[in-house]
Amino acid sequence: MNRYIFLATYGLRNILANKLISQRKEVARSIQPTAVANILVIILLFFFIPISSCVDSSQKPFIAVNTVGYEMGSSKQAFLVNSEAELFQLIRTENSEVVLTGKISSPSEVDSISGDRLSPIDFSIFNNPGEFKIKTLSPGNLTSHPFRIEENVYHNALMKIVKSYYYHRCGTVVDVGAKWSYKICHIDDAPFYDDRKSSKQVTGGWHDAGDYNKFSGNTALSAALLLYAYESNPDNFLDNQLGIPESGNGTPDILDEVGWALEWLLKMQREDGGVYHKVSQKKWIGEYLPNEDPSTRYIFDVSSAATASFVAVSALGARHLEEYNPGLSFELSLAAERAWRFLERHPENKPVGGFKNPEGVRGGEYGDPSDLDERLWASMELYRLTNNRDYLTFFIQNYEEITFYNIPPISWRDAESLAFNSFLSADIPNEYDKVREIISEKIIRHADDILSIHKQNNYRNLLLYNQYYWGSNSVGLAYAFDLIQGFNLTQNPKYKYAALDQLHYIFGRNPMNLSQVTGVGSAAVKNPYHQLSEVGGFSSPVPGMLVGGPNNHRLLRNKKLSPMPGKSYEDVFANYLVNEPAINFTAILVYITNSFSTLRSQSKDLTTSK
Numbered sequence: 001m002n003r004y005i006f007l008a009t010y011g012l013r014n015i016l017a018n019k020l021i022s023q024r025k026e027v028a029r030s031i032q033p034t035a036v037a038n039i040l041v042i043i044l045l046f047f048f049i050p051i052s053s054c055v056d057s058s059q060k061p062f063i064a065v066n067t068v069g070y071e072m073g074s075s076k077q078a079f080l081v082n083s084e085a086e087l088f089q090l091i092r093t094e095n096s097e098v099v100l101t102g103k104i105s106s107p108s109e110v111d112s113i114s115g116d117r118l119s120p121i122d123f124s125i126f127n128n129p130g131e132f133k134i135k136t137l138s139p140g141n142l143t144s145h146p147f148r149i150e151e152n153v154y155h156n157a158l159m160k161i162v163k164s165y166y167y168h169r170c171g172t173v174v175d176v177g178a179k180w181s182y183k184i185c186h187i188d189d190a191p192f193y194d195d196r197k198s199s200k201q202v203t204g205g206w207h208d209a210g211d212y213n214k215f216s217g218n219t220a221l222s223a224a225l226l227l228y229a230y231e232s233n234p235d236n237f238l239d240n241q242l243g244i245p246e247s248g249n250g251t252p253d254i255l256d257e258v259g260w261a262l263e264w265l266l267k268m269q270r271e272d273g274g275v276y277h278k279v280s281q282k283k284w285i286g287e288y289l290p291n292e293d294p295s296t297r298y299i300f301d302v303s304s305a306a307t308a309s310f311v312a313v314s315a316l317g318a319r320h321l322e323e324y325n326p327g328l329s330f331e332l333s334l335a336a337e338r339a340w341r342f343l344e345r346h347p348e349n350k351p352v353g354g355f356k357n358p359e360g361v362r363g364g365e366y367g368d369p370s371d372l373d374e375r376l377w378a379s380m381e382l383y384r385l386t387n388n389r390d391y392l393t394f395f396i397q398n399y400e401e402i403t404f405y406n407i408p409p410i411s412w413r414d415a416e417s418l419a420f421n422s423f424l425s426a427d428i429p430n431e432y433d434k435v436r437e438i439i440s441e442k443i444i445r446h447a448d449d450i451l452s453i454h455k456q457n458n459y460r461n462l463l464l465y466n467q468y469y470w471g472s473n474s475v476g477l478a479y480a481f482d483l484i485q486g487f488n489l490t491q492n493p494k495y496k497y498a499a500l501d502q503l504h505y506i507f508g509r510n511p512m513n514l515s516q517v518t519g520v521g522s523a524a525v526k527n528p529y530h531q532l533s534e535v536g537g538f539s540s541p542v543p544g545m546l547v548g549g550p551n552n553h554r555l556l557r558n559k560k561l562s563p564m565p566g567k568s569y570e571d572v573f574a575n576y577l578v579n580e581p582a583i584n585f586t587a588i589l590v591y592i593t594n595s596f597s598t599l600r601s602q603s604k605d606l607t608t609s610k
Contacts, residue, residue: 059116061142063134064459067508067521068157069148071596072127075497078134078144079459079509080104080119085136088121093131093146100126104136111458113465114511114566118458145508145523155236157507157520157544158593162226163242164518164544164586165257167532170214170264170290171203176243180532180542185290186212186297190279193298193358200299202279205264208364209582210529212293213280215366216268217374218412218584220309223261225410225587227316228418229594230254236597251324259328262317265310269335273342274302275310277355283362287531300358304343304350308374309415311339312422315381333385340382340391343375368413373402377415380422387427395423396435403438407446409478411471412584417443417478421485440489447486447495450479459510459566460501468565470577473516473549474585476502480592503592506546511566517589518581519543529576545581546589 061083070076080088084107090100105120121134126149134144167180171189175181191199205214206222230237230252237252246256268276281295288294314336321329354367368374376395383391399419408414420439428436454462462479463472480499487495508515508523515521518528518541525547526540533541552565554577561568561578569578 059114061140062513063121063136063142063144064118064509064511064513065134065144065147066504067145067147067515067523069150069153071153072129072149072151074124074500076122076124076126076149077504078121078123080107080121080136080140080142081116081511081513083136083140083142084119085138085140085142087137088123089135089137090123090126091133091135093133099128099132108458111511111566113457113463113468113564114459115564116458116511145513145521147508147522152597154503154593154596157517158236158590158597159242160520160544161517161546161586161590161593162237162254162257162544163244164542164581165206165226165261165583166242166244167542168206168208168583169260170205170207170212174290176245179538180536182289182532182536183291185293190297190299193282193300193361200267202264202267202276202299204260204267205279206261206583207290210531210576210580211284211363212290212295212531213278213297213364214264215278215280215364215412216265216275216306217277217303217309217366217368218582219261219265220306220313221410221412221415222583222587223258223265224309224313224316224418225584225591226254226258227313227320229591230258230320232591232594233597236594255321255324258317259321259325262314262321262328262332265314266331266335268299268306269310269339270302273307273335273338273340274304274346274350275307275339277301277303277306278364278366280361280363282360287535289535290532300361301355302350303355303368303371304346304348305354305368305371305374305413307339307342307350308371308378309412311336311343311378312374312381312415312418314339315378315385319381319385336378336382336385340378343378366412372398373415373419376402377419377422380419380426384422384426392426392428392432395419396432399423399435399439403442406449407442407482409475410481410588411474411478417482417485424485424489443482443485444489447483450483451494451498453479454498454501459505460498461505461510462498462502465565468550468568469553470551471548471582471585472551473506473546474582474588476505477546477585477588477592481588484592484595499592500596503596506589511564512550512569512571514571516547516549518545518547525571525579527571527573527579529573529580534573544586546585547579547581548585549578551578 059082062081064079064081085104088102088104089098092099107117107119110117129150131146131148133146136142170186173184189202208215237254239252240247242253244253247253277300279297279299281297285295314332318329318332349371354369356367357365379391379394402416407416410417450462462476480502483495483499506516508521515524518525528541528547530541550566550569552568556575556577561570
């Protein structure tokens with residue numbers, strides 16, 4: 001029951017925080033209910049409101065598939081949705097050859113999250129490569145979107161997803177011969193918000209999302225997840241793989257791209273080690289190409305949460321760049337330790353209660369009411385970099401303060417999973433074996449809790465009914481991250497398969513019948529809230545960006561998209577509440593997609609994806 005209590009509380013916290021935004025992106029999910037009565041009300045509502053009263057009786061029939069495809073030799077399942085048929089055919093698209101005929105399983109009960117009734121279609125027995133569709137025989141006669149079956153089927157998708165970061169670069173010409181190019185942008189960053197006569201040169205970095213603001217904490221998290229993906233299997237990432245300006249320099253392209261973000265983060269550090277929280281406009285003023293954006297972007301004050309995340313990613317980057325870019329590696333290591341000393345001088349959360357937008361400032365706030373999880377993550381990455389026992393001691397003395405609670409999904413405000421996994425990945429003296437055991441057991445219990453939700457969901461994804469809030473796609477992937485850690489600790493394949501089901505969901509086997517990643521899969525999001533993609537007039541958006549996904553907690557212009565949380569989505573540019581990408585959403589997708597090149601053996605060289 002503990003996870004249900006936590007998730008009910010977590011969902012209410014998001015609802016309360018979300019009401020603080022009027023025009024633009026989500027502010028921080030920073031308001032936590034403390035009254036026991038509030039928690040009990042949410043639990044009672046969750047368990048006792050009749051689900052049947054929410055079901056939409058006019059559900060559209062379709063066949064839900066992973067529109068990217070399925071790995072040869074793996075389990076392969078699609079769903080017949082809101083229709084009935086006894087038999088299906090697997091058809092090769094190039095010549096319409098029927099390669100397999102099979103029986104469709106009995107339909108499930110109505111899914112409480114989507115209102116859909118699903119009948120599993122299993123074609124795991126088929127393992128020949130190619131592009132295919134699934135067709136049901138009468139009654140119904142439905143046909144799925146096409147998909148591939150092949151070895152390393154997610155590699156091309158992974159390359160598109162990683163390369164999407166190049167098209168978010170700020171302060172430089174973006175042009176590698178593709179249509180999503182633009183001239184140098186935002187070269188006048190930025191006066192200080194609290195002292196308009198003073199300024200600091202902080203060009204560079206990544207645009208955060210569909211807009212052009214930049215946030216230290218979110219950039220640090222995103223860069224760290226890309227580095228962890230690289231760390232988990234360096235052989236997946238090569239030089240000259242993405243076709244970015246640095247390709248061919250002897251450094252894996254993913255490290256070059258992360259380096260672009262890390263160099264910007266270094267500019268955001270103050271002389272005393274503290275890190276400025278963000279560079280952003282005062283309020284949203286409309287859509288523009290990056291190089292035509294007329295807004296003034298200000299530097300906002302230091303926060304300890306941003307500083308701690310900076311420490312973690314700088315130490316992580318220093319470790320992985322030492323072989324390829326020793327100068328940048330050395331600079332990052334010095335900056336990380338200088339930032340740690342700032343944190344030591346300021347043991348309290350700075351500012352108290354977390355960063356808050358000044359009066360009159362709207363848009364992304366990214367406030368964090370507790371920075372202990374980021375400090376623990378920072379201490380372990382510094383220990384992994386330096387082997388200095390002082391950093392390990394900080395972790396040992398403080399980790400119990402976060403082990404009491406359930407593990408929240410990874411986000412810019414929740415780094416518990418990253419802190420725990422940094423500890424488990426470190427070379428820890430034997431005297432701390434008991435701590436290792438405690439943390440391992442907690443991660444495994446958490447993974448088992450996620451599995452219990454996976455078993456209840458007809459689409460086999462990982463979210464509860466009340467978790468379809470802003471960025472729900474990334475929340476499901478964050479749980480997949482935790483399942484992969486459970487797999488790493490136990491080698492039990494049940495965790496891996498459940499994590500893969502979340503990837504199937506993201507790539508199209510979902511109630512929207514649509515890949516949630518631009519340009520990835522045979523039927524994908526086409527109209528994300530992404531200013532470059534929309535204002536540029538391109539025939540398709542920048543590929544590889546994960547959009548936020550169904551959001552049942554916020555309404556645009558007071559319009560409810562669906563009575564069912566899992567279908568509270570529309571592929572419409574204006575609806576940033578459900579269709580805006582963000583670098584942190586995409587970063588967790590990089591890690592998960594890479595994991596299914598990592599968790600299976602690689603038998604051939606990786607090829608360039610354009």
